[in-house]
Amino acid sequence: MKKEKIGISGERTLIYYNFSKKTKESEEKK
């Protein structure tokens, strides 16, 4: 899981959670 935090309007925080690579690895485990 990769997290990327950015600022958005109103001094708020937004976090992108990316899994594309992790999901493939997990799929093999599954």
Place this chain on the structure above:
Amino acid sequence: MSELRWHPLLKEWVITATHRQDRTFLPPKDYCPLCPTKPGAFPTEVPAEDYEIVVFENKFPSLQYPAPEEAVEGSELYMVRPAAGVCEVVLYSSRHESTLAAESEETIRNLIEVWTDRYNELGSKDYVDYVFIFENKGKEIGVTITHPHGQIYAYPFVPPMILRELDASREHHENTGRCLMCDIIGEEKRDGRRIVCENGSFLAAVPFYARYPYEVHIFSKAHKGSLPEFTDQERWDLAKILKQMLLKYDNLWGMSLPYMMVLHQNPTNGERYDYYHFHIEFYPPYRTKEKLKYLAGSESGAGVFINDTLAEEKAAELREIEPK
């Protein structure tokens, strides 16, 4: 304006958040604030053309940090506290028409990882005593934006319903030396009639004490108190049973069933709660395909739920439905 006002009769906090009256209400699809921002289109909350899972602080929060100044002064009887905390929105998918039920097991597994991350991060803040993860789905529940999303409230206190569960669990543990929820799971397994589905790590049942006709609780079979304690296998099993349960709900009457989904886990106030046990509760508001279950006089005014159905019959109905 936002603050916590003490209810001296019920001994619980009420959050006032007057700015929420102006929040977005059922916008047309082309103006959904939770969709990705497309080139040349209006800017949404997410400044990207696509995303997997996104979490952001609510534009209209009931709780925030630093908390705004209170609108009124308190007294010894009428206590007032700043509404310090965090309110987050969790976007499950960039696809506006999707639902959690329509997402893959992999996406739900990823969502569980996001929930775990938020539990850890928000729970580590000194002004947060409880991280409450939930989803309100459907207009019947009062949802104001239909894009698939859940929410997280990081409260500066342990909420009253959790306190009652904690008290009951502690008392049971003191009296018997056993976990209350583990005993409930044992009772449900011995009887069997109320079980809807299960896998290696989780069991879904319409519990003996269901208050809503189609209420379902998903119990962790292992005695674990919160999301970070789960193994990779348990996270996959939780994703599988969630997907299975959500599909059963949608196939019940061939419609996307509205519900409230709430996660009950350990507080994050620094105290130990070894006697408590992780579970997820679903409260769908329908009692038949056409009729809603209202929280009317008895439920709202006396705290006494009246369930017009038998948990054993509703569980059998849900058990028979194919999760396809």
